[in-house]
Amino acid sequence: MEDNELHWRQYQLNIDTYRDYLGLVMKMNGFYYAVTGAVVSYYFAHQSEPVMQLSLVLPLVMSVALAIFFLLCAFSARVMRNDTFSLRDKLKLDAAAEIGVLMLLLVISAGLMLVIASGLGWLLWFR
Numbered sequence: 713m714e715d716n717e718l719h720w721r722q723y724q725l726n727i728d729t730y731r732d733y734l735g736l737v738m739k740m741n742g743f744y745y746a747v748t749g750a751v752v753s754y755y756f757a758h759q760s761e762p763v764m765q766l767s768l769v770l771p772l773v774m775s776v777a778l779a780i781f782f783l784l785c786a787f788s789a790r791v792m793r794n795d796t797f798s799l800r801d802k803l804k805l806d807a808a809a810e811i812g813v814l815m816l817l818l819v820i821s822a823g824l825m826l827v828i829a830s831g832l833g834w835l836l837w838f839r
Contacts (some may be wrong), residue, residue: 716803719799719802719803720803722795722799723796723799723800723803723808726792726795726796726799726809726811727796727809729792730792730796730809730811730814733785733789733814734813734814734817737782737814737817737818737821740778741821744774744775744778744825747770747771747774748771748774748775748828751767751768751770751771752768752771752832754767755767755768755835765835765836765839768832768835768836769836771828771832772829772832772833772836775825775826775828775829775832776825776826776829778821778822778825779821779822779823779825779826779829780822782818782819782821782822782825783818783819783822785818786814786815786818786819786822789811789814789815789818790815792811793810793811793812793815796808796809796811
């Protein structure tokens with residue numbers, strides 16, 4: 713197989729992976745906010761019951777776990793970004809998909825989840 717064809721296949725794989733990862737991050741965010749919103753709404757509707765504070769544990773754990781996961785993914789996406797730009801140069805292309813968008817979305821999502829985790833922690837332990 714010719715090197716150029718191999719580079720094109722790898723480049724296409726990187727772009728497809730990038731597109732799929734963006735979709736997955738958006739779906740995970742949607743799921744996270746749906747679950748967290750439902751649990752917190754239920755908590756505020758029934759906060760007079762002492763056991764209701766325990767309902768905040770699930771979104772708190774989910775917030776921290778997803779934030780750590782997203783930060784690790786953002787860090788590892790640098791490898792794909794560097795590889796994509798290297799392939800762009802080998803293929804003599806003028807532009808390439810900017811994987812940095814995925815990295816930024818992951819970091820922003822992680823930051824928001826940590827802020828929400830802080831609020832949930834405050835509700836759980838100090839309210």
